[in-house]
Amino acid sequence: MARGAATGPVALMVSPSRLAWRSFLRDRIAVAGMMACTLFLIVALFGLLVTKGDQPVLDPRQVRLADKFRPPLSLPNRQAVAADALPRLGIYLLGTDELGRDVFARMLEGAFVSLSVGFVAVGIAVAIGIIFGGIAGYYGRASLGLMTVDTLITGLIDVALSFPAFFLILTVVAILRPSIWNIMVVIGLTSWEGTARFVRAEILALREQDFVQAARALGVSGPRVILRHLLPNAVAPVLVSATLGIAGAILTESALSFLGFGVPPPDATWGNILSDGKNYLFDAWWLTIIPGTAILVIVLAFNLFGEGLREAFNPRLRQL
Amino acid sequence: MLWFLLRTGWKKLWTLFFISVISFAVIHLAPGEPSQIDPMNPRFTPQQLERYRKAFDLDQPLHIQYLRFYQRLFTGELRSFKDNQPVLPKIVERVWNSLWLFLAGTILVWCAAFPLGITTAIRRNSVLDKVTTVVVFALISIPGFYLAYLLIIFVVQTFHVDVIGLRTFGHQGRNLVWSFMDRTWHLVLPSVLGATAGIAILSRYVRAQMLEVITSDYVRTARAKGLDEDTVLYKHALRNGLLPFVTMLGLIVPGLVGGSVIIETIFAWPGIGRLGYEAILSRDYPIVITLNFVAALLTLVGTLLSDLLYMVVDPRIRLEGVE
Numbered sequence: 001m002a003r004g005a006a007t008g009p010v011a012l013m014v015s016p017s018r019l020a021w022r023s024f025l026r027d028r029i030a031v032a033g034m035m036a037c038t039l040f041l042i043v044a045l046f047g048l049l050v051t052k053g054d055q056p057v058l059d060p061r062q063v064r065l066a067d068k069f070r071p072p073l074s075l076p077n078r079q080a081v082a083a084d085a086l087p088r089l090g091i092y093l094l095g096t097d098e099l100g101r102d103v104f105a106r107m108l109e110g111a112f113v114s115l116s117v118g119f120v121a122v123g124i125a126v127a128i129g130i131i132f133g134g135i136a137g138y139y140g141r142a143s144l145g146l147m148t149v150d151t152l153i154t155g156l157i158d159v160a161l162s163f164p165a166f167f168l169i170l171t172v173v174a175i176l177r178p179s180i181w182n183i184m185v186v187i188g189l190t191s192w193e194g195t196a197r198f199v200r201a202e203i204l205a206l207r208e209q210d211f212v213q214a215a216r217a218l219g220v221s222g223p224r225v226i227l228r229h230l231l232p233n234a235v236a237p238v239l240v241s242a243t244l245g246i247a248g249a250i251l252t253e254s255a256l257s258f259l260g261f262g263v264p265p266p267d268a269t270w271g272n273i274l275s276d277g278k279n280y281l282f283d284a285w286w287l288t289i290i291p292g293t294a295i296l297v298i299v300l301a302f303n304l305f306g307e308g309l310r311e312a313f314n315p316r317l318r319q320l
Numbered sequence: 321m322l323w324f325l326l327r328t329g330w331k332k333l334w335t336l337f338f339i340s341v342i343s344f345a346v347i348h349l350a351p352g353e354p355s356q357i358d359p360m361n362p363r364f365t366p367q368q369l370e371r372y373r374k375a376f377d378l379d380q381p382l383h384i385q386y387l388r389f390y391q392r393l394f395t396g397e398l399r400s401f402k403d404n405q406p407v408l409p410k411i412v413e414r415v416w417n418s419l420w421l422f423l424a425g426t427i428l429v430w431c432a433a434f435p436l437g438i439t440t441a442i443r444r445n446s447v448l449d450k451v452t453t454v455v456v457f458a459l460i461s462i463p464g465f466y467l468a469y470l471l472i473i474f475v476v477q478t479f480h481v482d483v484i485g486l487r488t489f490g491h492q493g494r495n496l497v498w499s500f501m502d503r504t505w506h507l508v509l510p511s512v513l514g515a516t517a518g519i520a521i522l523s524r525y526v527r528a529q530m531l532e533v534i535t536s537d538y539v540r541t542a543r544a545k546g547l548d549e550d551t552v553l554y555k556h557a558l559r560n561g562l563l564p565f566v567t568m569l570g571l572i573v574p575g576l577v578g579g580s581v582i583i584e585t586i587f588a589w590p591g592i593g594r595l596g597y598e599a600i601l602s603r604d605y606p607i608v609i610t611l612n613f614v615a616a617l618l619t620l621v622g623t624l625l626s627d628l629l630y631m632v633v634d635p636r637i638r639l640e641g642v643e
Contacts, residue, residue, distance in 0.1 A: 031451060068478050147334070155331065159338040162619040163612060164577040167596055168346075174600045175349045204563065254463045255582055259597060271463070278469055290467040299461035300454075307457070307524070 020236065023312040030308020036301035044115040047108030058088055060268055064100030069093050069284045072103075080301040095286045097277065103290060110268040114298075117184055117253050117269065118246035125189025126242055129195025132156070133234075134226040136196070137203025154202070159192045165190045170261060178261045187249050194245075198237035203230045218282065236313035243306030247299045254295055256284070270295050328627050330403040335620055343613035344386050345603070347376050367565055368603065370403060375606060393610060399602045411592065411614060415576075417486070418584070418591030422576050424511035429518035429572075430565070436519070437526025438561055441534060442553060450525075460520040468513050475509060483509050485588045509524045510587045514579060530561040566629045569625065573622035 050057040066080030072095040076086050080231060087102050094103040115215050140150030147155075172186045203226065206212060215225050254271030256262040258278075264271045270291045277287030373379060375398065377388045391396040396406035436456075440449045475483055482488045487502050494502075533539060534557055542552045580593030588594075592611070599607035 002498070016623070028449060034602060151331075151334070155334045155338060157336045158331075158623070159342060159616070162335065162339055162616040163342070164579075164615040164619075166579070167577050167581060167593075167615065169610055170581065170597070170600060171346060171612060172349060174608075175346075251461070251463060255465065258463070258465045258582060259518065259585065274463065278465070281469065288466070288469070292470075295466070296458065296462045300458055303457045303461050304454070307453075 006031075006237060017236075020312045022134045024308055025306045027311065029304050030312070031307060033304030036297065037105065039244065039303050040111065040115070040301065042297050044107070044111040047110075050113040051105055051109040051112075056105075058102065058105035060101060061266060062101060062105075062106035064096065066100065066189070067092070067096050068098055068100040069096065070100075071279070071284075072286050072290075076102060085253035088204065094290055095284070095285070097273075097287055098280060103273070103286065106268045106273055107270070107294065110273055113180070113263065113267050114250050114253065114295075115271045116300075117180065117263065118249040119186070120184040121191070121246040121249040123243050124185060125192040125245055126195050126238060128189070128192035129241075130199055130231065133196040133199025134203060134223075134231065136208060137200040138222060138226050138230065140200075142205070150200075153196070157196055160190070160193045163190075166252065166255065170256065170259065173256060174259045177255070178264055180263045180267055183256065183263060184249075187252055191245055191248065194241040195238055198241060199231070199234045202234035202237065206227060206230055206233055214317045225306070240310045240313065241307050243302055247302035247306070250295065250299055250302075270298075322630060328624070332624055334619070334622060339616045339620065340613065341386070343609060343616065344389050344608055346516075346612060347378075347385075347389070361362070372605060375399075375401070380445060393613075398606050400599075400607050402602055404609075407610045411595065411610060414590065414592045414595045417589065418580055418593065420507060421511055421514060421580065421584075421589060421591060424507050425514040425518065426572060428511060428515040429522055432515070432519045433522035434526055434562070434565070437564075438530050438558070439524040440523070441527045441530035441561070444531065447466060456520040456523055464513065464517070464582050467516070467584060468509075468583065471513065472586075480527045481505070483587070487592065501564050506530065510583050510589060514583050517579070518572065521562065525564045525568070527560065529564050533557045533560045536541065563630075563634065566626050566633060569622055569626040569629065573615075573619045576618065577611060 027043050051060050062085055063082075064076070064081050064085050067077050070076075070092050072093065074092050074095065075090070076092065078086070087105075089104075092102055092104065094107060099104070136153035140148060140153075142149045144152060148267055169186050169190055173182055176186075212225060212229060215229050220229075250270070253262055253269060254274055257269065257271035257275040262272045262275065265272070273289065274291035274295065277284070277291060279283050281288050323441060377385050380388065389398075393407065396408065398407045400407055400410060435528060436452060440452050443449055472483055474479070483506065485506065487499065487506055534553075539557050542556045543549075547556075577592055577596060580589075580591055581597050582593075583589070584591045584594040585597055596608065596611045598604075599611070
């Protein structure tokens with residue numbers, strides 16, 4: 001009893017996010033996912049550095065017809081390939097494709113493109129989700145004649161959830177022609193519902209609390225109350241849905257590539273390397289296995305990271 | 321109770337209205353203004369544009385366009401660009417083929433996801449739990465078509481059997497038993513592949529729900545009363561653990577169209593997803609737009625069903641309206 005009284009106040013000084021973080025670190029699978037995501041980020045940035053520009057260190061677009069379909073770890077044919085076209089590393093680490101392009105360089109280039117598809121799409125989705133969720137939560141009771149703001153926005157969320165997301169994305173991309181920006185925007189526009197719901201729920205729960213009343217009494221404007229005082233409380237669920245959203249966007253991009261509506265060449269993404277490579281599955285297995293496994297690993301990492309965050313931030317599921 | 325029904329119905333009506341507006345609005349994404357004709361782009365020919373303008377009354381004001389679109393759709397006046405057949409019967413015909421795939425997939429999902437989710441929740445943090453977590457997430461993380469190719473190659477090379485299409489080609493004269501077995505076999509791979517994502521998502525959902533239930537007060541009370549573990553888990557906890565069954569009922573319906581595009585394309589399955597993909601490839605806008613609308617409508621019906629079922633199985637929902 002005496003001991004409990006002594007440790008009680010100390011325990012209270014630990015903030016909830018600190019508690020969540022501790023619980024997260026104990027989940028080894030989730031930590032592995034987080035580390036893989038970080039590694040992927042570094043690889044993607046590194047890939048951008050070495051494959052962009054006029055004289056890239058590793059040129060993903062260098063065509064060497066004499067050296068097509070070389071398996072991983074094979075040496076270039078020095079008689080047939082021009083000296084300035086030889087791979088900088090002196091070896092095809094991950095083989096070459098049907099045009100003799102270095103798969104290693106293409107994977108490095110694609111890492112950044114795939115990652116930016118994920119990040120931009122999720123950025124758009126989160127922004128829309130915060131705006132809609134914030135308005136529905138904070139101004140929900142305002143009337144618009146036939147219905148309230150909240151009814152309107154929850155209605156919109158229901159509508160957005162009703163459409164078959166993938167087919168709608170396919171429709172819009174097919175109508176507007178596939179370009180990397182169209183794909184990012186369309187994926188973003190069709191995946192904001194989760195964030196909007198979480199933000200709305202969080203704000204509804206906090207709207208009547210004293211600190212919000214105090215802020216309003218001080219004359220703080222509505223948008224500022226939402227962004228500065230309410231939104232920080234919804235960071236956890238937003239972070240979770242963003243992490244899972246990046247995984248989903250990378251997968252959606254690869255599925256679009258498979259159907260011929262993905263990011264068009266010359267940009268390489270892991271999705272279009274995979275969908276081009278599958279045509280040569282029996283002649284050149286590495287063109288399918290390498291990007292396919294890479295997508296599997298990175299999407300898995302984001303999913304496990306997100307799931308770990310979800311469990312850690314949910315006090316009822318948290319394990320101490 | 322009545323209040324709840326009315327409120328649900330009112331909400332669904334609004335949703336239906338928005339759905340119809342958005343399905344219709346997709347039309348305006350397509351080339352509608354002459355300025356958008358790009359001579360370099362073979363898709364936007366003037367003939368195509370003219371046909372498009374006529375089919376969707378683009379010279380009328382917006383609200384007339386909207387009303388005319390749904391009038392044409394339901395009177396069978398809206399016809400496919402490709403073969404000039406009314407759109408709705410064409411879709412219904414294909415739904416039939418997809419339905420088998422969908423039913424087989426859904427049964428697989430339920431049979432696998434519930435036991436899996438409940439077991440992993442009860443044995444949280446066991447090796448089984450950790451392994452299933454990773455495997456289940458791997459299943460949703462793998463690009464569907466990649467998994468499909470690997471599986472097809474594996475099955476064809478190991479068993480030397482035909483897996484593509486509705487039935488084996490060139491065996492039309494065989495007896496009933498044979499063709500029934502043949503059709504069932506052709507259902508196996510696509511439905512297993514279609515079910516993987518569903519199994520993964522639903523089992524996580526069931527696990528989360530079951531975890532919440534297990535840690536809730538009434539389960540602790542049941543334990544404190546001295547009930548044995550089996551009664552606590554299977555009689556008290558399981559009932560609430562089964563709630564995702566009802567929730568998912570509404571959410572699996574979009575998979576009928578969206579989820580089946582890739583699987584049906586790979587397996588040359590003449591279903592609704594493939595119809596949609598073919599329509600997109602051939603710029604058959606009436607079909608594409610109607611498919612989006614029909615799918616959203618089906619989902620709406622699904623969520624309505626799940627709302628009503630919720631009312632039956634979960635008294636807390638019914639009480640919500642009274643407050």
